[in-house]
Amino acid sequence: xxxxxxxxxxxxxxxxxxxxxxxxxxxxxxKSGIGAETDYLDLFRQMYLIRQFEIACGENYSKGSxxxxxxxYIGQEATGVGAISxxxxxxxxxxxxxxxxxxxxxxxxxxxxxxxxxGRSTGxxxxxxxxxxxxxxxxxxxxxxxxVAGQLPLAAGLALAQQYNKTDDLTICFFGDGSTNQGxxxxxxxxxxxxxxxxxxxxxxxxxxMGSSIERVRAGGIDFYPGxxxxxxxxxxxxxxxxxxxxxxxxxxxxxxxxxxxxQFIEAKTFRFVGHSLADGQKYRGxxxxxxxxxxxxxxxxxxxxxxxxxxxxxxxxxxxxGVDLAVENSVKFAEESPDPDLSEIHTDVLA
Numbered sequence: 001x002x003x004x005x006x007x008x009x010x011x012x013x014x015x016x017x018x019x020x021x022x023x024x025x026x027x028x029x030x031k032s033g034i035g036a037e038t039d040y041l042d043l044f045r046q047m048y049l050i051r052q053f054e055i056a057c058g059e060n061y062s063k064g065s066x067x068x069x070x071x072x073y074i075g076q077e078a079t080g081v082g083a084i085s086x087x088x089x090x091x092x093x094x095x096x097x098x099x100x101x102x103x104x105x106x107x108x109x110x111x112x113x114x115x116x117x118x119g120r121s122t123g124x125x126x127x128x129x130x131x132x133x134x135x136x137x138x139x140x141x142x143x144x145x146x147x148v149a150g151q152l153p154l155a156a157g158l159a160l161a162q163q164y165n166k167t168d169d170l171t172i173c174f175f176g177d178g179s180t181n182q183g184x185x186x187x188x189x190x191x192x193x194x195x196x197x198x199x200x201x202x203x204x205x206x207x208x209x210m211g212s213s214i215e216r217v218r219a220g221g222i223d224f225y226p227g228x229x230x231x232x233x234x235x236x237x238x239x240x241x242x243x244x245x246x247x248x249x250x251x252x253x254x255x256x257x258x259x260x261x262x263x264q265f266i267e268a269k270t271f272r273f274v275g276h277s278l279a280d281g282q283k284y285r286g287x288x289x290x291x292x293x294x295x296x297x298x299x300x301x302x303x304x305x306x307x308x309x310x311x312x313x314x315x316x317x318x319x320x321x322x323g324v325d326l327a328v329e330n331s332v333k334f335a336e337e338s339p340d341p342d343l344s345e346i347h348t349d350v351l352a
Contacts, residue, residue, distance in 0.1 A: 040311055043085065043243050044303050045320045047077040050101040051299050052328045053110065057100065057117060057131075060332060061278055066117045068130050073101030075273035078298035079204055080105045082246025083172065083266075086254050092140045092162070092171040094155040097132035098204075098272075099144040102174055106141045108134065114331035120338035127341045128349060149175065149182035156188050159199035159263075168258045170198040178209035180224060181217070189263075193231040196262035200253055201233070203267045204240065210276045211284050225267040233265050240270030241296045273297075 054072045061070045073080065076098075084093065084105040095102040103113055108124060116123025117131050124134050132146040142158065145151040155173035162169045179185055180203070192199050203224055207214055214222045228235035234256065238249040246268060253264035271293040275282045306312035 040306055041316060041320060043081055043247075044306065044312075044317070045324065046081045046085075046105055047243065047298055047302065048321060049110070049324045049327070050077045050080070050104050052324055053104060053114070053331070054100060056114070056328050056332055058274075058278060060118070065336070066131065067119065068132075069097075070117075070131050070278045071098040071276065072272070072274050072278070073098050075293065075297070076204060076206060076240065076270045077101055078243035078302070079240040079246055079268045079270045080174070082243040083174075083202055083250045083268075085247055086250045087172065088169070090140065090167070090169045092142055092155070092158045092169070093174070094142045094151045094158065094171065095144055095174045096148075096151060096176055096179070097144065097146050098176065099132065099134050103134040103136070103141060103144070106136070106139050108136045108139055108141060110327055110331045111334040115335040115338045118335040118338070119340065120335055121341045121345075122334070122338040126345065126349065128345075149179035149184050151175065152179065152182075152184055152188040155199060156192055156197060159192070159197040160195065162198050163195070168198075170200060170254065170257045172200040172202055174202045174204060176209070177203065177205045177207070177214055177218075177224070189228075189231045189233065189265075192263040193233050196260075198257045199263045200250070200257060201263060201265045202250075203265070204270055205267055206270050206272045208272070208276070208285060213285065223267070225265060228265045233263050234261075235265035235267065237267045237269065240268030241293075241298055241301075243298055243302060 050073055054074045057066060057070060058072060060066045080101040084102065087093070093102060093106055100113065100117075103124075104110065112122060112124045113134060115121075116125055116127060116129060116134060119127040119130060121127050123129070124136055129135065129144065132144050134144040135141060142154070143151065145154070152173060152175060155171050159171040162171065175185075189201065191197075192201075205214070205222070205224065207222065209217065220227065223237070225235040225237045234253075236249055236253070239245045249266055253266055256264055271290075273290060273294060303312065303317045307314060307317065
């Protein structure tokens, strides 16, 4: 299967900022190593659900129904869906503050997720966490974390518990390129390597942090995966706009972890079509670059290829869209009609 992956030993690279460089394995579905059991339509449904959910979040943030900060996952759907589709129910997922997409890909209830963003008592964290703190212990989805890189040592702790209990479960930790400037990033990589923890470090490299590109703030440039050789952690780069390439690359890493080979590292080159948050004026990047990346929008390119290859029909795609649109509309209605947390709850669930 054609996959845009590279190992940590790769010495040359294509410039990931050019959308023309991404190889799209969806073009080779008939030769796919993914297998016939893959539900391509479900992968599309999940990506479309995330997109429409995020659009609804943006609209309701503008109305004042969602408060605080709002970091949307628009453009990065193929990365989260492709990676999480490879996991088992007993695996842990730990995420950053751009967490809505990961939560929905894991199967968190859409109504409770929207209610959490609205700050309502029916939310996943009783309305006390908001956008950056979606949790569901039953799904082994351990957050949403607002502190940059704060999720990394927590993920290592979960992986250590899995190792201690002698299971073949694993922990996947999503983080952005901005996290790599934190000391705890390096500390966690080192400790995970020394202890051979069953953890998959998954870097969603969307090229921009809060107000600046990677190239302006990082001495090592835009590629992170080659640096994993320092820690002895096998690493790969993948086209994060290609859901099947992400799925295949993650399956390989997951298999190695379950085989007792220790931590793995994946760097997905992806792109957010919106600002860092909805308060971001995006003056640090040009709209032409955004438009170039939008040509690779997985919400458009993936179903187009499925139809072209006879793996789906236009009617099937339309039916999925209609069902998702209704589900998102109902989630907003559920959130609007849900009660606010009672004032008596103000000190419950607070641990210090």
